[in-house]
Amino acid sequence: MLKKSVSVRLEKVTKTFVDPHSKKDVHAVREADFTIEPGELVTLLGPSGCGKTTTLRMVAGFELPTSGKIFIGDEDITFLPPNRRDKAMVFQSYGLFPHMSVFENVAYGLKLRKVEAAEISRRVNETLALVGLAELGNRPPGRLSGGQQQRVALARALIVEPSVLLLDEPLSNLDALLREQMRVEIRRIQKSLGITALYVTHDRTEAMSLSDRVIVMNAGAVVQIGSPHEIYQDPVDAFVAGFIGKVTFFPGTVVEVDRGCTVSLKGRTMTVPRFAEGLKPDQACSVMCRPESLRLEEPGSGFLDGRVVTNVYLGHSVESYVDTPEGEILVQVDNPMARRVFAEGEAVSVSFVPEYTKIFPEEGSDR
Amino acid sequence: MFARRKVMVFGLICLLFLIADLWIYHTLDKAFVNLADSQVRETAGAALEAVPSGDEAVSNWLERLEQGNGHFFLLYTRGIHGLDPDVTVFSKNADLLAFFESKKNTPGFLKAFENATYDEITRLSDRIVIGGTPRTLLVVPATDPATGETVGIGLFAFDTSATDAYSRLLAVLAIGAAVVFLAILAAGQFTRDPVQTYAILALFAITGTFVAYPLFEAARLSFVQDGHFTLDTWKTILTTRQYVSALKGSLELGFVTATLSTLVGFLFAFTVTRTSVPFKKFFSAMATLPVVSPPFSLTLSIILLFGNNGLVTKQMLGLENFNIYGLWGLSLVQTMGMFPIAFLTLVGILEAIDSTLEDAALDLSATRWETFKTVTLPLATPGILSAWLLVFTTSLADFANPLLLSGDFRVLSVESYLEVTGMNRLGNGAALSLLLLLPTLIAFLSQRFWVSRKSVVTVTGKPSARLTELASPRTRTALLLAMSLITLFLFSLYGTILAGCFVKNWGIDYTFTLANFREALQRGRDALSDTVLLAAAATPIAGILAMAAAMLIARKTFIGKRLLELLIMTPFALPGTLVGISYILAFNKPPLLLVGTAAIIVINYAIRELPVGVEGGIASLKQIDPAIEEAAADLGADTPTVFRTIVLPLVRPAFISSLSYTFVRSMTAVSAVIFLISARWYHLTVLIYNFSESLRFGLASVLALTLIVIVFATFGIMRLLVRKNVYLEKTVG
Incomplete structure (x- = not known):
């Protein structure tokens, strides 16, 4: 049913707004430069105001870049109006046409393309079935639930067989359970159609579970591009590390940089295979530890002593909150059936597995 | 967007068009001027074919000539100045005579006299103003039919203002064509959404022509007399009791x-x-x-x-x-x-x-x-x-x-109405209605920017x-x-x-009668149909224009948006008399000779009722999620399609009320339209006024009642239409 998948390429795309109050330039997006491969689903992830939605809207054509170029396939679409770009967008607020039925909403794009009525009817029903709304064609969108409206928006975008699908926080208005369900659905449809997709979200779980690759943005700049596990395990800086998952940083000092980075931490030295570039001996650094890279042991055997405050039992794991001189630390104990779980109030010692961590320069030290 | 190739192509097309435009203008102008010139020469030559001899005979002949032919003055010299020793000058016009005496020794004149001896007609580069109209001067030889010798010279002062006006009109049209063409071309080449640009340009053109230009003309007339800047009009206005x-x-x-x-x-x-x-x-x-x-x-x-x-x-x-x-x-x-x-x-x-x-x-x-x-x-x-x-x-x-x-x-x-229609003092009328604008503007602006801000x-x-x-x-x-x-x-x-x-003669004879209805509807039939027709013509124009302008102002960003908003909203604050007077001032001459036509009335309606429609449209659009329109554009709808299939249906209540408002206000208009009506296009309200003035109160009442019925029927229909709105009870947000 689909044409050949195409790539999307941004070349040094910059967007500058003039702030209406201070009259100063505000860089919404700075030199965004990346390529989305054909058939790939790429997520733009970042806190609100980081420029991810602006980037998406530039691809969609609702904003014009101040400089730089955007390509869909080989075609330079930088200045094309939205209606002449081969893409379709799913809006955060859905933007369903309130004066049309579900059927008419979905058929809108086909009518504009002058498709025959019988063909429209066939394809709309097919697409509505694809998103599980086969029975609801005659309803006005105002009388659908949030999840159903979301599906209409998706169907309306998919039916025009766009080369690129753009999704602007499509699930943010749904409740948690529905969100998870729709996430799976969107990924399934996207994969089965082999459509190139750019997905904007501020929800890291959504980004991790959906994407082939994630683009992390902060303050208008692209900070890191990589597969979900690269971004999780090997973040380029403390910001990405903190944004993509729960994390604790321990202050230490660099001893030696070789193939691994040897650090001294609370009087102990250890070698960590993953470390940020540019670290020099004697530099203050911090060791990034994810909850699952930390271990709880008998008091005195780890590098940091403390006391368990709370245990949260999650079935496949237990989250232990440990009060230490460094503050409260979250330790994840996987597979509680096979490991010892320290009870609340018990004294423990915290250690970590060097292979699962990464060294960053200390905030504020030269970098 | 500004790729070099595109700019070069644009420049080339511009150049070609300008050359063609200039060439056409030049050819037409030349052809007409030549035609006019040859006619003038022919007239002049014919006039001098039979010059009598004898002073008195010449004098009589001159008088006859000028009386028989209104568009020239003639000065005749027997003998040629500078060549013949004694020259007698005849003229009935003192201005022309004085002009001749002062200029006769200038090189231009002497050359022309010399040409005359070779039997040639010369057009002088000097011009003369007689009685307020500039005139072209022609030196024509008078030849003795027997000897073929030049015996005298005629200096003709021809009124060529008609030719000049034609040349000016042609120039305006040529420039106008160039501006329009280049604007369209530039918008098509260099903007992402040409249709939107055209719409913006069109709105600027419309409001510029029908809001700014008439106001400018009214203001100009109050400051200018006989082509000079003067404060006389205002002095008169502010000192006359x-x-x-x-x-x-x-x-x-x-x-x-x-x-x-x-x-x-x-x-x-x-x-x-x-x-x-x-x-x-x-x-x-x-x-x-x-x-x-x-x-x-x-x-x-x-x-x-x-x-x-x-x-x-x-x-x-x-x-x-x-x-x-x-x-x-x-x-x-x-x-x-x-x-x-x-x-x-x-x-x-x-x-x-x-x-x-x-x-x-x-x-x-x-x-x-x-x-x-x-x-x-x-x-x-x-x-x-x-x-x-x-x-x-x-x-x-x-x-x-x-x-x-x-x-x-x-x-x-x-x-100001009486000044214009009764006394035909347009300048005073314009000044008086401008004077009216001053307190209106102060009140309007203080309401907008001071009182509304103080609101707690x-x-x-x-x-x-x-x-x-x-x-x-x-x-x-x-x-x-x-x-x-x-x-x-x-x-x-x-x-x-x-x-x-229903009363026969109010104040005198209160007998019940139906005769008023028959007479009023018979005498008012044409006015009634004119009024309905013109209001009906203005209604869709104002409605659609208002919604399009509202969409542009509420949703798009473009250069000059504030100015456009101002131009659109201005008529709201203008007193109707000022609008009426400025319209007859601006549109009683080419290239926009509209006074007396239905068009000027329809345009006046549409422009005056636009502000309310636009405000309604903007208010209504502000309640609607912009993502709805973006979604339509995203699915491939261009701006006109978005407007037609999404915006218009969504702002339907505002659209319908704008339509009915325009219709009703146009049906009941009087202050501006009283200046613009003509024998061909009349307005019911003016007829009511005429009947009242001639004390035919019964007839006036019938027509007033007719208007009341039409107005209420319109609002009734509007209510029905607005209510039929199933889907829009709740906007999806």
């Missing part, structure tokens, strides 16, 4: 009407929103009724009741010298007609004041009167001020009521379900009584019109 008293009258009337209307409006608004009197809905409806009543109708019934032969004054009270004409009669009529404006403003303000504030005051053991004085009234003050200012500007701009009822009392709007009312979005009773039972009865009396009076005014339709 008659005009100054008109300005004073307008301000006086505005002041009294605004104050009375605000009082009555507040009475109704307060009673309806803050007390528990019965029949609130009825009183609200009554208080908005006069908004839609056609001009002249209330004045008409006031005259029928209180005029020289009025039912109340003459028949019932037997008063002989009662005079309703003047300030107080006018204030009464205007107050009845304009207190709804104050009422509607104040109801909005009072409803927005949270009743819990009053509850709090009462709770702190303030009396009801104290609560009203210290809480309700201060909170409503900005609203009261803006209601006052609104009525004030409306009263100043009012034309219909003073036209019939002012008597010896002078107001600016009527004065916060709109919470959830009006309190219950309003606190602020009036004691006795006060309530008093309020109710006052409202009932006013309503009763209003009713009797409308009833009088109805009664007037």
